[in-house]
Amino acid sequence: MTTIGRSIPHDSARGHVTGAARYIDDLPRVEGELEVVFAGSPAARGTIRSIDVEAARAAPGVVAVLTHHDVPGHNRWGPIEADEPFLADVEVRYLGQPVAAIAAITREAAERARTLVRVEVDEEAPVLTIDDAIARGEFLTPERFIRCGDLEAGWARATHRLEGTFRSGGQEQLYFESQAAIAIPGEDGQMVVHSSTQNPTEIQTVVAEALGVGRHRVVAICKRMGGGFGGKETQGSIPAALAALVAQRTGRPARIVYGKDDDMAVTGKRHPYRSRYRVGFDELGVITAFELELRSDGGAYLDLSSAVLERSMLHADNAYRFENASISGRVCRTNLPPSTAFRGFGGPQGMAVIENVIQEIAIQLGRDSLDVRRANAYGRDPSEQRPNRTPYGQEVRANLVPEMLERLAAEGDYGRRRAEIEHENRASPTSLRGLAMTPVKFGISFTNKTLNQANALVNVFTDGSVQVSTGATEMGQGVNTKIAQLVADELGVDYEAVTVMPTSTEKNNNTSPTAASASTDLNGTAAVRACEQIRSRMAGLAARLLKAGDDEQAAARLRFADGAIRDAESGASISFAELATAAHRERLDLGARGFYATPDIDYDRESGRGTPFYYFTTGCALAEVRIERLTGELWVERLDVLLDIGRVINPGIERGQAIGGLVQGIGWVSTEELVYGERGELLSASPTTYKIPNVSDLPAHFRLDFVENELNRHNLKSTKAVGEPPLMLGLAVWCAIKDALASIRPGLVPQLRLPATHEAILDAIVALEDSPRELEAPAPREPATAATSIEADQGVATTQAELRAPSRT
Numbered sequence: 001m002t003t004i005g006r007s008i009p010h011d012s013a014r015g016h017v018t019g020a021a022r023y024i025d026d027l028p029r030v031e032g033e034l035e036v037v038f039a040g041s042p043a044a045r046g047t048i049r050s051i052d053v054e055a056a057r058a059a060p061g062v063v064a065v066l067t068h069h070d071v072p073g074h075n076r077w078g079p080i081e082a083d084e085p086f087l088a089d090v091e092v093r094y095l096g097q098p099v100a101a102i103a104a105i106t107r108e109a110a111e112r113a114r115t116l117v118r119v120e121v122d123e124e125a126p127v128l129t130i131d132d133a134i135a136r137g138e139f140l141t142p143e144r145f146i147r148c149g150d151l152e153a154g155w156a157r158a159t160h161r162l163e164g165t166f167r168s169g170g171q172e173q174l175y176f177e178s179q180a181a182i183a184i185p186g187e188d189g190q191m192v193v194h195s196s197t198q199n200p201t202e203i204q205t206v207v208a209e210a211l212g213v214g215r216h217r218v219v220a221i222c223k224r225m226g227g228g229f230g231g232k233e234t235q236g237s238i239p240a241a242l243a244a245l246v247a248q249r250t251g252r253p254a255r256i257v258y259g260k261d262d263d264m265a266v267t268g269k270r271h272p273y274r275s276r277y278r279v280g281f282d283e284l285g286v287i288t289a290f291e292l293e294l295r296s297d298g299g300a301y302l303d304l305s306s307a308v309l310e311r312s313m314l315h316a317d318n319a320y321r322f323e324n325a326s327i328s329g330r331v332c333r334t335n336l337p338p339s340t341a342f343r344g345f346g347g348p349q350g351m352a353v354i355e356n357v358i359q360e361i362a363i364q365l366g367r368d369s370l371d372v373r374r375a376n377a378y379g380r381d382p383s384e385q386r387p388n389r390t391p392y393g394q395e396v397r398a399n400l401v402p403e404m405l406e407r408l409a410a411e412g413d414y415g416r417r418r419a420e421i422e423h424e425n426r427a428s429p430t431s432l433r434g435l436a437m438t439p440v441k442f443g444i445s446f447t448n449k450t451l452n453q454a455n456a457l458v459n460v461f462t463d464g465s466v467q468v469s470t471g472a473t474e475m476g477q478g479v480n481t482k483i484a485q486l487v488a489d490e491l492g493v494d495y496e497a498v499t500v501m502p503t504s505t506e507k508n509n510n511t512s513p514t515a516a517s518a519s520t521d522l523n524g525t526a527a528v529r530a531c532e533q534i535r536s537r538m539a540g541l542a543a544r545l546l547k548a549g550d551d552e553q554a555a556a557r558l559r560f561a562d563g564a565i566r567d568a569e570s571g572a573s574i575s576f577a578e579l580a581t582a583a584h585r586e587r588l589d590l591g592a593r594g595f596y597a598t599p600d601i602d603y604d605r606e607s608g609r610g611t612p613f614y615y616f617t618t619g620c621a622l623a624e625v626r627i628e629r630l631t632g633e634l635w636v637e638r639l640d641v642l643l644d645i646g647r648v649i650n651p652g653i654e655r656g657q658a659i660g661g662l663v664q665g666i667g668w669v670s671t672e673e674l675v676y677g678e679r680g681e682l683l684s685a686s687p688t689t690y691k692i693p694n695v696s697d698l699p700a701h702f703r704l705d706f707v708e709n710e711l712n713r714h715n716l717k718s719t720k721a722v723g724e725p726p727l728m729l730g731l732a733v734w735c736a737i738k739d740a741l742a743s744i745r746p747g748l749v750p751q752l753r754l755p756a757t758h759e760a761i762l763d764a765i766v767a768l769e770d771s772p773r774e775l776e777a778p779a780p781r782e783p784a785t786a787a788t789s790i791e792a793d794q795g796v797a798t799t800q801a802e803l804r805a806p807s808r809t
Contacts, residue, residue, distance in 0.1 A: 001564060003485040004717055005494045007652030009469070010702050011481045011500065012224060014475070023226050024180035024196050032183075034063055035107040035347050036246050036256040039117035040096035041267065044126035044335040052118040053100050054369020059116055061109030064250050065661035066101045071245060072581040073212030079202060079234050084301035084338065086210055086241045092121055093300035094337050095680040096266040098238060103246040103254060105148040126335035126680050130274045130297050133332035139332040140298045141306045146313050146608035147326045148391040154289030154324030158280025162360055166277065167255040168352050168754040169343055170674045171270035171667070172684075174692055175475075177226025180262040181240040181746065182255045183207075183247035190217045191244050196225045196659040197236035197416050198473050199513035203765045204505045210241040211248050215503070215505075218244075220278070223502040228475035229342030230662070233513045234303055235267045262404055262687045267673065268340030269310055270666050271296040277357055285372035292353060294329035296346075299338035299637045305331040308341065310447050310605060312613060317390055319401045319439040319729075320354060320376040325391045327608075335680050341515060343664060344727045347442055352669075352754055355438050355731045356738070362747050363742045368418065370409060370437050371736065376518075393609045395617060398711035402440045403644045406622045408437060409708075412622045412640045421624075425743040432627040434740025439620040442725040443613030444517055447599050450600035451512040452614075454522035457548035460538075460590040464493060464577030470503045470523035471511025477723055479519050485649055486717065490531035492560030493576050516618070517721035521648070522596060524540030525716045530594030535560060537588050542579050548570040563768040615712070617720045619643035621729035624699075625736040628662045632762030634670060645713040646720035658704055667693040670737070737761060745766045 015021030039056070054067040054459040068075050069087035075089060076082040088099045100117050104110035127133050181195040181203075191211065195203045203220040211218070215666055220240075225232055239256045246254035257269075273296050280289035298305035309329045362369035378388045378396045380403070386398040409415070414437070419600045421433045440588075446452050457469040468487050474480045480500040490496045501507070512522065539555040548554040548567045557568045574582075583590055603610035611759070624638040641662065648654050671691045675683045684690040712718055734756055741750035741761070745768050752764045 001474040003488045004649055005647070006485070008481060008485060008495055010478050010652055010653060011312065011484065020656065021224065023177050023224065024182060024194055024402070027182060027194065030253050033245060033253040034103040034105065034250060035110045036101055036243050036254050037107070037110045037114050038098040038105050038242060039100040039114045039119065041092035041094070041099055041121065042087060042119055043092055043121040043123045044095040045093060046121040046458055047124055049120040051099060054084070054189050056100070056102055056113040056115040057747055059109065059113040061104045061106055062102060062113045063104040064246055065113070065117070066245055066249060067099065067122050067373060069656065070249065071210055073270070074209045077209065077237055077241070077721060078084065078302055079205045079304055080306055081302045084303070086238055087314065094335050099243070101242040101246060102557040103250065103406050103766055105293065110351055111578050113383065126373045128334055128336065128676060128680055130272065130295050130332050130334070133334050134295060134298070138333040140302050140333045141309070143328055144313065144325065144605065144608070145328050148322065148393070149324030149339045151289050151291070151324050151326055155280050157282065158194060159282050159290040160364060161280045162364055163278040164360065166275045166353050167355050168273045168275070170272045170339065171672050172229030172264060172674065172690055173227070173229040173269065173342060174690070175225070175227025175229060175231055178258040178260055179232070179239045179267060179772050180257040181236065181243045182744045183240070183243040183252065184253045185247045185251055188217070189213050190245060190671070192219045192221065193244055195240045196232060197222050197240070198228045198233045198515055199385060199477065200503055200505050201511045202234065202513065203236060203240045205639040206237045207243055207244045211244055213609055219504060219506045221504045222473045225473065225475040229343045230345060230515065232475070234339040235340055237478055238333070238359060242647070242795050245618070255738040257460050261384070262683060264690070266337050267337045268299060268303055270668070271298065271305065271339040271346065272343035273312070275353045279357050279361070281361055282542065283365070283367055284375050285319065285367055286581050287322060288324060290325040291325045294327070294350070296331050296349070297334050297339060298331040299334055299336045301338040301471070302331070303338040303340045305339055307447060308346035311346035314443060314447065315347040315350040316354060318351040318354050319378055319441040319618065319696065321378055322389070322391050326392060332692070335674065341588060343661060344724050345516065347724065348665070348668065349729050351440065351728050352731055352734070355735055359436070359735050361739045363747065370405070370414065370738065372594065374402070374405060374691045375438065376591055378403065378441070392603070392612070394611045395614065396441070397618070398709060399441070399618065400707060400709055401441065401618050401620065404618070404644065404707060405437065405439060408620050408642050411636050413620065417425050417624065425740070432629055432743060433736070434625045435623070436732050436735035436739050437620060437622040438729065438730040438735055439618065440725050440727065441616045441618050443606055444612045444615055444617055444721045445510065445514045446518060446600055447603060447612045449601060449603065452522065452601060454512060454526040454596050456526035456530050456594045457489060457507050458521055458527060458534060458592055459637050460491070460534055460579045460580050460582045464492060464497060464575065464580050466493065466498045467501055467530035468498060468527055469504065469507040471503060471508040471529055472519040473514040475514070477657055478650065479514065479523070481653060482520050482649045483524050486528050490528050491535060491576065492565070493563050500614060503771070517723040517725065520719070521716055521721060522598070525596040526594040528594065528716065529596060530592040533592035533594070534590060537582055538565070538579055540575060541583055541586060541588060543584060545574055545579070546570070546668050547574070563647045593749055615720065617645060617722065617725040619729060621732035623732035623736040625740060627731060627737065627740050629765060632758040632765060633760060634737065634756070634761060636666065636697065638700045641704045641726070641729060642707055643704070643722070643726065644709045644720065645722045646709055646715065647718040648706055649717065649719050654722050655704065661724065662729055663693050663698065665727035666733050668727070669730050669734035669754055671697065673755050673757050676689065740766065741765065745771060
C-alpha cells in the first residue's frame with residue numbers, strides 16, 4: 001500500500017505535544033560551556049569613536065569579551081554581497097547592531113556584563129523611511145527593469161487611466177524559537193555548530209570565514225527549528241559566528257540564544273514597499289498598459305534584498321496578462337536592521353499592488369471586481385489571440401485559475417452575497433461589509449538558478465530499515481515526513497521503517513536553503529533518485545533469488561510494495577529485510593547518493609527575460625469582511641479557498657501548511673504593523689505590542705479545498721509546492737476591506753495602506769467622508785514612456801485623497 005496521499009502525522013508531532021522534541025536550547029549543557037550575548041550599538045547611524053569593554057571583562061563570571069579586533073578571519077558576511085560585519089568596526093548602521101560578544105559561565109553573568117560595555121558613536125541623522133532614503137539618494141542596488149510589448153500602443157488603446165501610490169508594510173516572522181546556536185570546538189581547528197537555521201551550508205560558510213579556516217573544518221547541523229518563515233534563511237549567521245568565535249578563542253563550547261526582545265529588535269523582517277503605478281484600461285477593465293515602480297526598504301545591508309525585489313517584479317502580474325508593461329525596482333538603504341526573507345519572498349509585495357489596481361479599476365468603472373479579474377486572468381493554455389506569456393517571457397501552462405474563479409464563485413454563492421452586501425451597505429449607518437475574490441499564481445524555483453539543486457544520502461540496513469539524509473531542514477512544515485513517505489513509497493517499505501536524519505553539512509554538501517517552497521521538490525527528488533539506484537541493485541539479486549530470470553526484463557517485473565519484493569508473473573516473493581540481508585552477504589552496495597537539478601529554467605536578470613520557474617502553484621480565495629464604521633474594527637466573517645497543488649503527498653500536512661500560510665497572510669494585510677521610533681527603535685517589539693492573528697480573528701465559516709490538476713505531470717509524483725502560495729491569498733481579505741470602503745462614496749477610490757489595521761481603516765473612512773461631495777475620481781497625469789522613470793515626480797501626491805489620508809512606510 002502506497003504512503004503517498006495518506007495523512008501520516010508529522011514525524012515530530014508527539015514530541016511537539018509532549019515537549020520531548022529538542023530545540024537548540026533544550027540540548028544538554030556540557031562541562032565548561034559558556035553563555036554568549038552581544039552588546040549592541042547605542043545609535044542607528046554613525047562612526048564608532050571607541051569601544052570600551054574593560055569593565056565587562058572584569059565582571060564576575062565573564063570569561064571573554066570579543067570585538068572586531070578578535071575576528072581572525074573575515075569580519076564581513078552576506079548571502080549575496082559580503083557587506084555586513086559580524087561585529088561592527090568602523091561604523092554602525094542600525095540600533096542594536098552587534099558590537100561586542102560577551103561570554104560568561106551563566107547567562108545572568110553575561111547579561112550583567114553586557115550593560116558594562118561602552119560604545120561611543122559620532123551620531124548622524126538616521127534614514128528610517130523609504131521616502132527619506134529616496135530623497136537622500138540612499139540605495140543598495142541599481143534599478144532593474146522587466147519590459148514587454150509597446151507601452152505607447154497600450155496607452156493609445158486605453159479609454160481609462162488611473163495612477164497612485166501603494167504602501168505595504170513589513171512583517172515580523174515571530175517564530176517561537178529565537179535565533180540560537182551552539183558551537184563545540186574539536187581537534188585541529190575543527191568546529192561543530194548546532195544552529196536553528198534554514199541554511200546549514202551558509203552557517204558552515206560564514207563560520208569558516210569568520211574563524212579563518214577552510215569549510216572542511218566546520219560541520220553545521222540542524223535537527224529542527226521552532227519556526228522559520230524565512231527569518232532563519234540568513235539571520236542565523238551572526239549568532240552562529242559569535243558562538244564559534246567564542247568557542248575558538250576559549251576552547252570551550254559556547255551557546256547563544258537570543259531573547260525575544262533582542263530577536264525582534266535586531267533581526268530582519270519582511271521588506272516594506274512603496275510602489276507607484278500607472279495603468280491604462282478599457283471599458284471592460286482589460287489592462288492595456290501598466291507601469292510599476294517598486295521601491296523596497298532593504299535596511300542597513302543588502303542581505304537578500306536584491307533577490308526579494310526580483311521576485312516582487314516577477315510576480316507583479318500575479319495571475320493577469322500584461323501585453324504592454326514596464327516594471328522597475330530598486331532597493332533603498334535605511335538605518336533599520338537588514339530586511340530579509342519572509343514567506344513569499346517578495347511575491348506578496350508585488351501581488352498586493354496589482355490586486356489593489358484591480359480593485360481601483362473596478363471602482364472607477366463601477367464594475368464588480370470579479371468581472372475585472374476574469375477579464376484580465378491568464379487562460380488555461382496559450383493561444384494566438386491571447387498568449388499566456390508573462391512580462392518576462394515565460395509561458396503559463398496548465399493554468400486552472402479561470403476554472404477555479406468560476407467554481408469558487410458558484411460554490412461561494414457570490415452573486416447572491418454581492419447583492420445582499422450592496423443592499424446592507426446602503427441601509428446600515430454603522431457597519432460596512434465587503435466581498436472580494438483574489439487569485440494567486442506563484443512561481444516555484446529559486447530565481448538564482450544555482451540554488452535549484454539538491455543531494456540526498458539513503459542507507460538501507462540489513463534489517464530492512466532505512467536512513468535518509470538531505471539538505472532540507474525541518475521547521476515544522478513537515479518536509480521530513482513527506483521525504484520519508486517518498487522514500488518508503490519508492491522502496492515499498494512501511495513508513496515506520498524510514499528515519500530522516502538531522503540535516504548536516506557532513507553528509508550533504510553544498511546544499512541550498514530550505515526556502516522558495518521548493519525543498520520537497522528538490523530534496524525529495526534527490527532522495528527518490530538515490531532509492532532508484534538501491535532498488536535497481538536489489539532487483540537484480542531478487543530476480544535471481546526468486547528464479548524469475550537473469551535479465552533486465554525479469555528485474556522489471558518485480559514490484560517493491562508492502563515490505564516485500566514480488567514477481568508479478570509467478571507471485572513468488574521475498575521480504576525487503578531478507579533481500580537486504582542477502583544483498584549485504586553478496587557485497588552489494590545498500591547506500592546511494594542521489595542528485596537533482598531542476599531542468600528547463602533560466603533567467604537573465606540583465607534583460608529581464610527568461611524562464612525562472614519550473615511551474616506555478618495557483619489558487620483563489622473568496623473573503624467576506626465586516627467593518628464597524630465608527631471605530632474601524634474589522635471582522636473576517638467568511639473565507640473560502642481553492643488550491644491547485646497537484647497530487648497531494650500528505651493531505652494533513654499540506655492542509656496545515658495552506659491554512660497556516662493563509663492566516664499569516666491575513667495577519668500581514670490586517671493586524672501586523674511594525675512601528676519605529678525617531679531613533680530607529682522598534683516600538684512594537686514584543687507579542688504584547690505586535691499583533692499576530694488570534695483564534696478570534698479567524699472566520700467562523702472557513703473552507704479549504706484542494707484541486708487535483710490532471711495537467712500537472714512533470715513534477716515529482718505530480719505534486720506541487722504548497723508552503724508559500726497560500727499566504728498571498730490573504731490579499732482577498734485586504735481587497736474585501738477596500739471593497740467595503742468603496743461603498744461609502746461610490747466612484748471615489750479609497751486610499752488604504754497595508755496592513756489595514758483598525759486605525760488605517762478608520763483613517764480611510766474619515767478621508768472618504770471628509771472629501772467634498774462634488775469630488776470625482778482624480779484625472780491621471782499623462783503616462784510616461786517606457787524609458788521615463790516615475791521617480792522624476794516622486795514628491796507629488798498622486799491623488800487628492802492621499803493628501804488627506806495619513807500613511808506610514
